[in-house]
Amino acid sequence: MEWYSIDTWIVVIGALAAGACALLGNFLVLRKMSMMGDAISHAVLPGLAIAFLVTGARASLSMFIGAAIVGVLTAVFTQWISRFGKVDEGASMGIVFTTLFALGLLLIVQGADHVDLDPSCVLYGAIELTPLDVVWRPTLFGYFIEVPRAALVLVGVALLNTVFVVAFFKELRISSFDAELATAMGIHSKLMHYLLMSLVAVTTVACFEAVGSIIVIAMLIVPAATAHLLTDRLWLMVVLSVLIAIVSAVLGHLSALILPACFGFADTSTSGMMAVMAGLIFSTVVLFAPKYGVLPRLVRKTEAVR
Amino acid sequence: MSPESDPFIQVEQTGSSSKSLPLKIRDLTVAYHRKPVIWDIDLSIPEGKLVSIVGPNGAGKSTLIKACLDLIPRTSGExxxxxxxxxxRRKRVGYVPQRESVDWDFPVSALDVVAMGTYGKLGWFRRVSKRSKALSMEALERVGLADYAHRQISQLSGGQQQRTFLARALVQDADIYFMDEPFAAVDAATERAIVELLKELQKRGKTVLVVHHDLATVPQYFDWTVLLNMRVVAVGPTNEVFTQENLRRTYGGKLTLFTQAANKVVQSR
Structure with missing residues:
Protein backbone atom coordinates (compact mmCIF):
# COMPACT_ATOMS: atom_id res chain seq x y z
CA MET A 1 0.00 0.00 0.00
CA GLU A 2 1.26 3.43 -0.83
CA TRP A 3 0.20 6.52 1.03
CA TYR A 4 0.00 9.86 -0.75
CA SER A 5 -0.92 13.28 0.52
CA ILE A 6 -4.22 12.73 -1.24
CA ASP A 7 -4.91 9.84 1.15
CA THR A 8 -4.25 12.08 4.12
CA TRP A 9 -6.76 14.56 2.76
CA ILE A 10 -9.34 11.84 2.13
CA VAL A 11 -9.01 10.74 5.75
CA VAL A 12 -9.14 14.32 7.04
CA ILE A 13 -12.22 15.12 4.98
CA GLY A 14 -13.89 11.86 5.94
CA ALA A 15 -13.16 12.43 9.62
CA LEU A 16 -14.42 16.02 9.51
CA ALA A 17 -17.62 14.99 7.75
CA ALA A 18 -18.22 12.08 10.11
CA GLY A 19 -17.43 14.17 13.19
CA ALA A 20 -19.67 17.06 12.15
CA CYS A 21 -22.52 14.61 11.51
CA ALA A 22 -22.01 12.68 14.75
CA LEU A 23 -22.25 15.86 16.86
CA LEU A 24 -25.80 16.48 15.67
CA GLY A 25 -26.61 12.79 15.36
CA ASN A 26 -26.58 12.42 19.15
CA PHE A 27 -29.62 14.63 19.43
CA LEU A 28 -31.40 13.00 16.50
CA VAL A 29 -30.94 9.62 18.17
CA LEU A 30 -31.99 10.85 21.62
CA ARG A 31 -35.05 12.64 20.24
CA LYS A 32 -36.01 9.43 18.45
CA MET A 33 -35.99 11.22 15.14
CA SER A 34 -33.12 9.50 13.38
CA MET A 35 -35.27 9.19 10.29
CA MET A 36 -35.56 12.98 10.21
CA GLY A 37 -31.84 13.02 9.36
CA ASP A 38 -32.59 10.59 6.56
CA ALA A 39 -35.46 12.71 5.33
CA ILE A 40 -33.54 15.97 5.40
CA SER A 41 -30.44 14.55 3.74
CA HIS A 42 -32.63 13.57 0.80
CA ALA A 43 -34.96 16.53 0.84
CA VAL A 44 -32.20 19.14 0.43
CA LEU A 45 -31.52 17.84 -3.07
CA PRO A 46 -33.87 20.14 -4.99
CA GLY A 47 -32.52 23.15 -3.07
CA LEU A 48 -29.02 22.04 -3.95
CA ALA A 49 -29.85 21.41 -7.56
CA ILE A 50 -31.54 24.78 -7.98
CA ALA A 51 -28.70 26.65 -6.28
CA PHE A 52 -26.25 24.70 -8.42
CA LEU A 53 -28.08 25.36 -11.66
CA VAL A 54 -28.36 29.04 -10.84
CA THR A 55 -24.88 29.77 -9.51
CA GLY A 56 -22.98 26.91 -11.12
CA ALA A 57 -20.83 26.51 -8.04
CA ARG A 58 -20.78 23.76 -5.47
CA ALA A 59 -20.74 24.49 -1.73
CA SER A 60 -21.52 28.12 -2.32
CA LEU A 61 -23.11 30.17 0.43
CA SER A 62 -26.42 30.27 -1.43
CA MET A 63 -26.39 26.48 -1.44
CA PHE A 64 -26.10 26.38 2.35
CA ILE A 65 -28.81 28.93 2.86
CA GLY A 66 -31.05 27.03 0.44
CA ALA A 67 -30.31 23.82 2.28
CA ALA A 68 -31.13 25.31 5.67
CA ILE A 69 -34.45 26.58 4.34
CA VAL A 70 -35.36 23.25 2.77
CA GLY A 71 -34.32 21.47 5.98
CA VAL A 72 -36.69 23.54 8.07
CA LEU A 73 -39.41 23.19 5.43
CA THR A 74 -39.05 19.41 5.54
CA ALA A 75 -39.60 19.46 9.29
CA VAL A 76 -42.54 21.86 8.95
CA PHE A 77 -44.18 19.96 6.07
CA THR A 78 -43.79 16.70 7.94
CA GLN A 79 -45.66 18.12 10.90
CA TRP A 80 -48.36 19.68 8.77
CA ILE A 81 -49.02 16.55 6.78
CA SER A 82 -49.20 14.37 9.86
CA ARG A 83 -51.56 16.85 11.49
CA PHE A 84 -53.87 17.54 8.58
CA GLY A 85 -53.41 14.42 6.47
CA LYS A 86 -54.33 12.01 9.26
CA VAL A 87 -51.13 9.99 8.81
CA ASP A 88 -48.44 9.28 11.37
CA GLU A 89 -45.20 11.19 11.35
CA GLY A 90 -43.22 8.38 9.69
CA ALA A 91 -45.59 8.21 6.73
CA SER A 92 -45.72 11.95 6.37
CA MET A 93 -41.90 12.10 6.41
CA GLY A 94 -41.91 9.45 3.70
CA ILE A 95 -44.20 11.58 1.57
CA VAL A 96 -42.22 14.79 2.03
CA PHE A 97 -38.68 13.59 1.48
CA THR A 98 -39.32 11.19 -1.39
CA THR A 99 -41.22 13.89 -3.25
CA LEU A 100 -38.50 16.47 -2.69
CA PHE A 101 -35.72 14.01 -3.48
CA ALA A 102 -37.43 12.95 -6.70
CA LEU A 103 -37.86 16.58 -7.67
CA GLY A 104 -34.16 17.18 -7.03
CA LEU A 105 -33.21 14.12 -9.06
CA LEU A 106 -35.32 15.32 -11.99
CA LEU A 107 -33.67 18.73 -11.83
CA ILE A 108 -30.22 17.17 -11.88
CA VAL A 109 -30.99 14.79 -14.74
CA GLN A 110 -32.53 17.63 -16.73
CA GLY A 111 -29.60 19.90 -16.03
CA ALA A 112 -26.99 17.21 -16.48
CA ASP A 113 -26.13 18.46 -19.97
CA HIS A 114 -24.93 21.73 -18.52
CA VAL A 115 -23.48 20.76 -15.16
CA ASP A 116 -21.15 18.17 -13.73
CA LEU A 117 -23.33 16.82 -10.95
CA ASP A 118 -24.40 13.27 -11.59
CA PRO A 119 -26.94 11.15 -9.73
CA SER A 120 -24.48 8.51 -8.55
CA CYS A 121 -22.36 11.22 -6.98
CA VAL A 122 -25.48 12.45 -5.23
CA LEU A 123 -26.07 9.04 -3.73
CA TYR A 124 -22.58 7.97 -2.73
CA GLY A 125 -20.42 11.09 -3.02
CA ALA A 126 -16.95 11.12 -4.47
CA ILE A 127 -14.59 11.55 -1.56
CA GLU A 128 -11.63 10.31 -3.64
CA LEU A 129 -11.97 13.33 -5.92
CA THR A 130 -12.43 16.01 -3.27
CA PRO A 131 -8.69 16.55 -2.57
CA LEU A 132 -8.16 17.56 -6.20
CA ASP A 133 -10.16 20.74 -5.81
CA VAL A 134 -7.48 22.82 -4.09
CA VAL A 135 -8.39 26.35 -3.09
CA TRP A 136 -5.70 27.38 -0.61
CA ARG A 137 -1.94 26.84 -0.75
CA PRO A 138 -0.33 28.03 2.47
CA THR A 139 3.22 27.24 3.52
CA LEU A 140 3.47 25.82 7.00
CA PHE A 141 6.85 25.12 8.70
CA GLY A 142 8.46 25.10 5.31
CA TYR A 143 5.95 22.61 3.93
CA PHE A 144 3.85 23.47 0.96
CA ILE A 145 0.25 22.47 1.76
CA GLU A 146 -2.61 22.20 -0.71
CA VAL A 147 -5.88 22.58 1.16
CA PRO A 148 -8.94 21.25 -0.71
CA ARG A 149 -12.16 23.23 -0.65
CA ALA A 150 -14.11 20.35 0.93
CA ALA A 151 -11.74 20.35 3.91
CA LEU A 152 -12.19 24.09 4.47
CA VAL A 153 -15.96 23.89 4.21
CA LEU A 154 -16.13 20.92 6.56
CA VAL A 155 -13.87 22.58 9.12
CA GLY A 156 -16.33 25.48 9.12
CA VAL A 157 -19.36 23.24 9.52
CA ALA A 158 -17.70 21.08 12.18
CA LEU A 159 -16.85 24.24 14.13
CA LEU A 160 -20.38 25.56 13.72
CA ASN A 161 -21.83 22.32 15.04
CA THR A 162 -19.39 22.25 17.95
CA VAL A 163 -20.31 25.80 18.93
CA PHE A 164 -24.01 24.92 18.65
CA VAL A 165 -23.75 21.84 20.84
CA VAL A 166 -21.53 23.51 23.46
CA ALA A 167 -23.46 26.79 23.63
CA PHE A 168 -26.90 25.17 23.74
CA PHE A 169 -25.95 22.04 25.64
CA LYS A 170 -28.38 22.74 28.48
CA GLU A 171 -31.22 23.62 26.11
CA LEU A 172 -30.55 20.62 23.90
CA ARG A 173 -30.45 18.34 26.92
CA ILE A 174 -33.75 19.47 28.44
CA SER A 175 -35.65 19.85 25.18
CA SER A 176 -34.52 16.39 24.05
CA PHE A 177 -35.38 14.77 27.38
CA ASP A 178 -38.56 16.60 28.34
CA ALA A 179 -39.76 18.98 25.65
CA GLU A 180 -42.92 19.84 27.58
CA LEU A 181 -41.14 20.94 30.72
CA ALA A 182 -38.67 22.89 28.61
CA THR A 183 -41.49 24.70 26.85
CA ALA A 184 -43.32 25.32 30.12
CA MET A 185 -40.11 26.87 31.49
CA GLY A 186 -39.81 29.18 28.54
CA ILE A 187 -36.95 27.35 26.86
CA HIS A 188 -38.08 27.38 23.29
CA SER A 189 -38.12 23.65 22.36
CA LYS A 190 -39.51 24.33 18.92
CA LEU A 191 -36.75 26.81 18.20
CA MET A 192 -34.16 24.23 19.26
CA HIS A 193 -35.89 21.69 17.03
CA TYR A 194 -35.73 23.92 13.96
CA LEU A 195 -32.18 25.05 14.70
CA LEU A 196 -31.17 21.41 14.87
CA MET A 197 -32.99 20.66 11.62
CA SER A 198 -31.34 23.54 9.78
CA LEU A 199 -27.91 22.49 11.00
CA VAL A 200 -28.59 18.92 9.90
CA ALA A 201 -29.49 20.29 6.48
CA VAL A 202 -26.37 22.48 6.27
CA THR A 203 -24.16 19.62 7.46
CA THR A 204 -25.71 17.25 4.95
CA VAL A 205 -24.96 19.65 2.13
CA ALA A 206 -21.39 20.14 3.32
CA CYS A 207 -20.93 16.37 3.38
CA PHE A 208 -22.73 15.79 0.10
CA GLU A 209 -19.73 15.79 -2.21
CA ALA A 210 -17.70 13.69 0.14
CA VAL A 211 -20.19 11.04 1.13
CA GLY A 212 -23.46 11.55 -0.71
CA SER A 213 -26.98 11.48 0.64
CA ILE A 214 -27.11 7.86 1.77
CA ILE A 215 -23.81 7.36 3.54
CA VAL A 216 -24.38 10.63 5.37
CA ILE A 217 -27.26 8.97 7.25
CA ALA A 218 -24.83 6.36 8.56
CA MET A 219 -22.59 9.17 9.76
CA LEU A 220 -25.43 10.98 11.47
CA ILE A 221 -26.81 7.99 13.29
CA VAL A 222 -24.34 5.13 13.75
CA PRO A 223 -21.60 6.80 15.86
CA ALA A 224 -24.22 8.39 18.13
CA ALA A 225 -26.14 5.12 18.54
CA THR A 226 -22.83 3.39 19.33
CA ALA A 227 -21.85 6.00 21.91
CA HIS A 228 -25.26 5.72 23.58
CA LEU A 229 -24.46 2.09 24.38
CA LEU A 230 -21.18 3.04 26.02
CA THR A 231 -22.09 5.73 28.51
CA ASP A 232 -24.79 7.17 30.76
CA ARG A 233 -23.57 10.72 30.50
CA LEU A 234 -24.69 13.01 27.74
CA TRP A 235 -21.47 14.99 27.33
CA LEU A 236 -19.43 11.80 27.23
CA MET A 237 -21.81 10.37 24.65
CA VAL A 238 -21.20 13.41 22.45
CA VAL A 239 -17.40 13.14 22.84
CA LEU A 240 -17.40 9.39 22.23
CA SER A 241 -19.59 9.69 19.15
CA VAL A 242 -17.11 12.10 17.58
CA LEU A 243 -14.18 9.80 18.42
CA ILE A 244 -16.02 6.82 16.95
CA ALA A 245 -16.78 8.86 13.83
CA ILE A 246 -13.10 9.76 13.39
CA VAL A 247 -11.95 6.18 13.97
CA SER A 248 -14.43 4.85 11.39
CA ALA A 249 -13.18 7.41 8.87
CA VAL A 250 -9.56 6.38 9.36
CA LEU A 251 -10.29 2.65 9.39
CA GLY A 252 -12.64 3.12 6.46
CA HIS A 253 -10.02 4.60 4.20
CA LEU A 254 -7.31 2.18 5.31
CA SER A 255 -9.52 -0.82 4.66
CA ALA A 256 -10.68 0.63 1.35
CA LEU A 257 -7.04 0.64 0.30
CA ILE A 258 -5.99 -2.67 1.82
CA LEU A 259 -8.91 -5.08 1.88
CA PRO A 260 -9.88 -5.22 -1.82
CA ALA A 261 -6.23 -5.64 -2.75
CA CYS A 262 -6.08 -8.73 -0.54
CA PHE A 263 -8.76 -10.31 -2.69
CA GLY A 264 -7.20 -9.16 -5.93
CA PHE A 265 -9.53 -6.24 -6.64
CA ALA A 266 -8.69 -2.62 -7.17
CA ASP A 267 -9.32 -0.34 -4.19
CA THR A 268 -12.90 0.49 -3.39
CA SER A 269 -15.19 3.31 -2.30
CA THR A 270 -13.84 5.00 0.82
CA SER A 271 -17.13 6.51 1.94
CA GLY A 272 -18.81 3.12 1.63
CA MET A 273 -16.03 1.53 3.66
CA MET A 274 -16.37 4.25 6.32
CA ALA A 275 -20.03 3.39 6.79
CA VAL A 276 -19.20 -0.32 6.87
CA MET A 277 -16.57 0.33 9.54
CA ALA A 278 -19.01 2.40 11.58
CA GLY A 279 -21.46 -0.50 11.33
CA LEU A 280 -18.78 -2.98 12.43
CA ILE A 281 -17.85 -0.83 15.43
CA PHE A 282 -21.53 -0.62 16.33
CA SER A 283 -21.94 -4.40 16.11
CA THR A 284 -18.87 -4.93 18.30
CA VAL A 285 -20.20 -2.49 20.86
CA VAL A 286 -23.67 -4.05 20.83
CA LEU A 287 -22.03 -7.36 21.72
CA PHE A 288 -19.35 -6.24 24.14
CA ALA A 289 -20.30 -2.88 25.70
CA PRO A 290 -19.55 -3.25 29.41
CA LYS A 291 -22.97 -2.24 30.72
CA TYR A 292 -25.44 -2.58 27.86
CA GLY A 293 -23.67 -5.18 25.67
CA VAL A 294 -25.44 -8.45 24.93
CA LEU A 295 -22.63 -10.69 26.16
CA PRO A 296 -21.78 -8.91 29.43
CA ARG A 297 -25.49 -8.87 30.22
CA LEU A 298 -25.73 -12.58 29.54
CA VAL A 299 -22.75 -13.21 31.79
CA ARG A 300 -24.28 -11.13 34.58
CA LYS A 301 -27.56 -12.99 34.21
CA THR A 302 -25.98 -16.42 34.46
CA GLU A 303 -23.92 -15.26 37.43
CA ALA A 304 -27.06 -13.98 39.10
CA VAL A 305 -28.75 -17.34 38.54
CA ARG A 306 -25.84 -19.12 40.14
CA MET B 1 -74.26 29.03 37.38
CA SER B 2 -74.74 25.52 38.74
CA PRO B 3 -75.23 25.13 42.49
CA GLU B 4 -71.99 23.08 42.78
CA SER B 5 -69.97 26.15 41.95
CA ASP B 6 -71.33 28.14 44.85
CA PRO B 7 -68.71 27.27 47.47
CA PHE B 8 -65.81 28.61 45.47
CA ILE B 9 -67.69 31.73 44.49
CA GLN B 10 -68.05 32.46 48.18
CA VAL B 11 -64.39 31.89 48.80
CA GLU B 12 -63.54 34.17 45.95
CA GLN B 13 -65.70 36.89 47.39
CA THR B 14 -64.51 36.57 50.96
CA GLY B 15 -60.83 36.16 49.97
CA SER B 16 -58.67 39.27 50.05
CA SER B 17 -59.40 41.20 46.91
CA SER B 18 -55.98 42.84 46.65
CA LYS B 19 -54.23 39.49 46.16
CA SER B 20 -55.02 37.73 42.90
CA LEU B 21 -55.88 34.04 42.85
CA PRO B 22 -53.17 31.51 42.02
CA LEU B 23 -55.33 30.12 39.23
CA LYS B 24 -58.38 31.50 37.52
CA ILE B 25 -59.81 29.94 34.38
CA ARG B 26 -62.59 31.54 32.39
CA ASP B 27 -64.59 29.92 29.54
CA LEU B 28 -61.72 27.62 28.61
CA THR B 29 -62.35 25.29 25.67
CA VAL B 30 -59.76 23.08 24.01
CA ALA B 31 -60.49 21.06 20.89
CA TYR B 32 -58.51 18.57 18.83
CA HIS B 33 -59.66 18.23 15.24
CA ARG B 34 -62.66 20.43 16.07
CA LYS B 35 -63.76 17.93 18.70
CA PRO B 36 -63.80 19.54 22.13
CA VAL B 37 -61.76 17.79 24.83
CA ILE B 38 -62.61 20.24 27.57
CA TRP B 39 -65.58 22.50 27.27
CA ASP B 40 -66.27 25.89 28.80
CA ILE B 41 -64.24 25.43 31.97
CA ASP B 42 -64.64 28.02 34.71
CA LEU B 43 -62.44 27.53 37.74
CA SER B 44 -60.95 29.53 40.56
CA ILE B 45 -58.48 28.01 42.96
CA PRO B 46 -57.74 29.88 46.19
CA GLU B 47 -54.24 30.20 47.56
CA GLY B 48 -52.66 27.40 49.58
CA LYS B 49 -54.99 24.60 48.57
CA LEU B 50 -54.08 21.02 47.84
CA VAL B 51 -56.34 20.31 44.90
CA SER B 52 -57.19 17.00 43.28
CA ILE B 53 -58.42 16.92 39.71
CA VAL B 54 -60.60 13.86 39.37
CA GLY B 55 -62.52 12.37 36.48
CA PRO B 56 -62.79 9.34 34.20
CA ASN B 57 -60.28 8.51 31.44
CA GLY B 58 -60.60 10.98 28.60
CA ALA B 59 -62.21 13.58 30.86
CA GLY B 60 -59.54 16.08 29.80
CA LYS B 61 -57.55 16.25 33.03
CA SER B 62 -54.11 16.39 31.40
CA THR B 63 -55.49 18.64 28.68
CA LEU B 64 -56.67 21.06 31.35
CA ILE B 65 -53.19 21.20 32.89
CA LYS B 66 -51.45 21.57 29.53
CA ALA B 67 -53.80 24.34 28.50
CA CYS B 68 -52.99 26.18 31.74
CA LEU B 69 -49.26 25.90 30.92
CA ASP B 70 -49.64 27.10 27.32
CA LEU B 71 -48.44 23.70 26.10
CA ILE B 72 -51.42 23.24 23.82
CA PRO B 73 -53.40 25.91 21.99
CA ARG B 74 -56.65 27.04 23.55
CA THR B 75 -59.69 27.19 21.33
CA SER B 76 -61.17 29.91 23.51
CA GLY B 77 -61.08 31.28 27.02
CA GLU B 78 -58.39 32.61 29.32
CA ARG B 89 -45.90 34.05 35.54
CA ARG B 90 -43.99 31.03 34.30
CA LYS B 91 -41.25 31.40 36.91
CA ARG B 92 -43.81 30.93 39.67
CA VAL B 93 -45.19 27.72 38.14
CA GLY B 94 -43.87 24.20 38.65
CA TYR B 95 -44.81 21.25 36.45
CA VAL B 96 -44.58 17.51 36.96
CA PRO B 97 -45.47 15.74 33.70
CA GLN B 98 -46.66 12.15 33.47
CA ARG B 99 -43.86 9.70 34.06
CA GLU B 100 -44.40 7.96 30.71
CA SER B 101 -43.92 11.21 28.83
CA VAL B 102 -40.12 10.93 28.82
CA ASP B 103 -37.52 8.40 27.69
CA TRP B 104 -35.95 6.94 30.83
CA ASP B 105 -33.03 5.50 28.80
CA PHE B 106 -31.84 9.05 28.22
CA PRO B 107 -28.19 9.41 29.28
CA VAL B 108 -28.70 11.50 32.42
CA SER B 109 -28.43 10.79 36.14
CA ALA B 110 -31.15 11.47 38.70
CA LEU B 111 -29.20 14.54 39.79
CA ASP B 112 -29.05 15.80 36.17
CA VAL B 113 -32.82 15.48 35.89
CA VAL B 114 -33.40 17.36 39.12
CA ALA B 115 -30.98 20.10 38.07
CA MET B 116 -33.15 20.63 34.97
CA GLY B 117 -35.60 22.26 37.37
CA THR B 118 -33.20 25.20 37.65
CA TYR B 119 -32.80 25.71 33.87
CA GLY B 120 -35.85 27.95 33.58
CA LYS B 121 -34.34 30.64 35.74
CA LEU B 122 -30.85 30.35 34.29
CA GLY B 123 -31.34 31.91 30.88
CA TRP B 124 -29.44 31.20 27.67
CA PHE B 125 -25.78 30.15 27.73
CA ARG B 126 -25.59 29.96 31.53
CA ARG B 127 -24.33 26.77 33.08
CA VAL B 128 -25.75 25.07 36.15
CA SER B 129 -23.92 26.60 39.09
CA LYS B 130 -22.47 24.80 42.11
CA ARG B 131 -25.25 26.32 44.18
CA SER B 132 -28.02 24.91 41.99
CA LYS B 133 -26.26 21.54 42.05
CA ALA B 134 -26.27 21.68 45.84
CA LEU B 135 -29.95 22.66 45.79
CA SER B 136 -30.71 19.72 43.49
CA MET B 137 -28.87 17.38 45.83
CA GLU B 138 -30.86 18.76 48.75
CA ALA B 139 -34.11 18.15 46.88
CA LEU B 140 -33.06 14.56 46.19
CA GLU B 141 -32.36 14.12 49.90
CA ARG B 142 -35.81 15.41 50.72
CA VAL B 143 -37.44 12.76 48.56
CA GLY B 144 -35.12 10.11 50.00
CA LEU B 145 -33.02 9.54 46.90
CA ALA B 146 -29.66 11.01 47.93
CA ASP B 147 -27.98 7.63 47.50
CA TYR B 148 -29.26 7.34 43.95
CA ALA B 149 -28.16 10.77 42.73
CA HIS B 150 -25.61 9.47 40.25
CA ARG B 151 -27.61 6.55 38.92
CA GLN B 152 -28.73 6.57 35.33
CA ILE B 153 -32.50 7.10 35.53
CA SER B 154 -33.57 3.81 33.94
CA GLN B 155 -32.00 2.06 36.92
CA LEU B 156 -34.48 3.65 39.30
CA SER B 157 -37.76 1.98 40.19
CA GLY B 158 -41.01 3.56 39.02
CA GLY B 159 -41.56 5.13 42.40
CA GLN B 160 -38.02 6.48 42.50
CA GLN B 161 -38.45 7.95 39.02
CA GLN B 162 -41.60 9.68 40.19
CA ARG B 163 -39.79 11.04 43.24
CA THR B 164 -37.01 12.31 40.96
CA PHE B 165 -39.63 14.29 39.06
CA LEU B 166 -40.97 15.69 42.34
CA ALA B 167 -37.48 16.70 43.43
CA ARG B 168 -37.14 18.51 40.12
CA ALA B 169 -40.39 20.34 40.84
CA LEU B 170 -39.04 21.31 44.27
CA VAL B 171 -35.97 23.02 42.80
CA GLN B 172 -38.24 24.91 40.42
CA ASP B 173 -39.22 26.69 43.64
CA ALA B 174 -42.64 27.68 42.35
CA ASP B 175 -45.73 29.02 44.07
CA ILE B 176 -48.24 26.94 42.15
CA TYR B 177 -47.61 23.37 41.01
CA PHE B 178 -49.33 21.29 38.36
CA MET B 179 -48.76 17.55 38.74
CA ASP B 180 -49.99 15.02 36.21
CA GLU B 181 -50.65 11.71 37.96
CA PRO B 182 -47.71 11.67 40.37
CA PHE B 183 -49.31 8.70 42.14
CA ALA B 184 -49.59 6.53 39.02
CA ALA B 185 -48.12 3.07 39.61
CA VAL B 186 -46.00 3.95 42.63
CA ASP B 187 -45.27 1.77 45.65
CA ALA B 188 -46.74 2.47 49.08
CA ALA B 189 -43.53 4.06 50.39
CA THR B 190 -43.43 6.49 47.49
CA GLU B 191 -47.10 7.30 47.91
CA ARG B 192 -46.49 8.22 51.56
CA ALA B 193 -43.41 10.26 50.62
CA ILE B 194 -45.35 12.17 47.96
CA VAL B 195 -48.25 12.91 50.29
CA GLU B 196 -45.89 14.19 52.95
CA LEU B 197 -44.19 16.39 50.40
CA LEU B 198 -47.49 17.77 49.14
CA LYS B 199 -48.58 18.64 52.67
CA GLU B 200 -45.25 20.30 53.30
CA LEU B 201 -45.63 22.39 50.15
CA GLN B 202 -49.07 23.37 51.32
CA LYS B 203 -47.72 24.37 54.73
CA ARG B 204 -45.33 26.71 52.96
CA GLY B 205 -48.30 28.39 51.32
CA LYS B 206 -47.96 26.76 47.90
CA THR B 207 -50.94 25.83 45.78
CA VAL B 208 -50.78 22.34 44.31
CA LEU B 209 -53.05 20.82 41.64
CA VAL B 210 -52.79 17.08 41.22
CA VAL B 211 -54.42 14.83 38.63
CA HIS B 212 -55.47 11.90 40.75
CA HIS B 213 -56.98 8.49 40.00
CA ASP B 214 -57.52 6.78 43.32
CA LEU B 215 -60.91 8.04 44.47
CA ALA B 216 -60.57 6.31 47.82
CA THR B 217 -57.73 8.57 48.92
CA VAL B 218 -59.11 11.87 47.65
CA PRO B 219 -60.77 13.01 50.93
CA GLN B 220 -57.71 11.93 52.89
CA TYR B 221 -55.08 13.72 50.79
CA PHE B 222 -56.78 16.75 49.28
CA ASP B 223 -58.73 19.59 50.84
CA TRP B 224 -60.05 20.91 47.53
CA THR B 225 -61.38 18.96 44.57
CA VAL B 226 -62.23 19.53 40.94
CA LEU B 227 -64.55 16.95 39.44
CA LEU B 228 -64.04 16.98 35.70
CA ASN B 229 -65.67 15.29 32.77
CA MET B 230 -65.12 17.53 29.78
CA ARG B 231 -66.92 20.17 31.82
CA VAL B 232 -66.43 21.02 35.46
CA VAL B 233 -69.00 18.94 37.30
CA ALA B 234 -68.14 20.41 40.68
CA VAL B 235 -65.37 22.32 42.39
CA GLY B 236 -64.85 23.27 45.99
CA PRO B 237 -63.78 21.95 49.38
CA THR B 238 -63.50 18.17 49.14
CA ASN B 239 -65.91 17.54 52.00
CA GLU B 240 -68.58 19.54 50.20
CA VAL B 241 -68.20 18.48 46.57
CA PHE B 242 -66.93 14.91 46.90
CA THR B 243 -70.40 13.46 47.19
CA GLN B 244 -71.95 10.32 45.81
CA GLU B 245 -74.23 12.36 43.61
CA ASN B 246 -71.39 14.44 42.09
CA LEU B 247 -69.25 11.36 41.52
CA ARG B 248 -72.10 9.67 39.72
CA ARG B 249 -72.49 12.72 37.54
CA THR B 250 -68.75 12.75 36.83
CA TYR B 251 -68.30 9.08 36.06
CA GLY B 252 -71.73 8.30 34.73
CA GLY B 253 -73.18 4.87 35.32
CA LYS B 254 -70.31 3.02 33.69
CA LEU B 255 -67.84 2.79 36.54
CA THR B 256 -69.57 0.76 39.19
CA LEU B 257 -66.34 -0.20 40.90
CA PHE B 258 -65.37 3.41 41.34
CA THR B 259 -68.82 4.25 42.60
CA GLN B 260 -68.66 1.48 45.15
CA ALA B 261 -65.31 2.66 46.40
CA ALA B 262 -66.62 6.18 46.56
CA ASN B 263 -69.72 5.05 48.42
CA LYS B 264 -67.57 3.47 51.05
CA VAL B 265 -65.58 6.65 51.44
CA VAL B 266 -68.65 8.79 51.69
CA GLN B 267 -70.27 6.42 54.20
CA SER B 268 -67.19 6.28 56.37
CA ARG B 269 -67.22 10.01 56.91
Missing amino acids: VSIYGQSYKK
Missing part, protein backbone atom coordinates in the same frame (compact mmCIF):
# COMPACT_ATOMS: atom_id res chain seq x y z
CA VAL B 79 -56.21 31.34 32.08
CA SER B 80 -54.66 33.68 34.58
CA ILE B 81 -52.05 32.77 37.15
CA TYR B 82 -51.74 35.23 40.01
CA GLY B 83 -53.70 37.64 37.87
CA GLN B 84 -51.41 37.46 34.84
CA SER B 85 -50.93 35.35 31.73
CA TYR B 86 -48.87 32.19 32.04
CA LYS B 87 -46.10 33.76 30.00
CA LYS B 88 -45.56 36.44 32.62
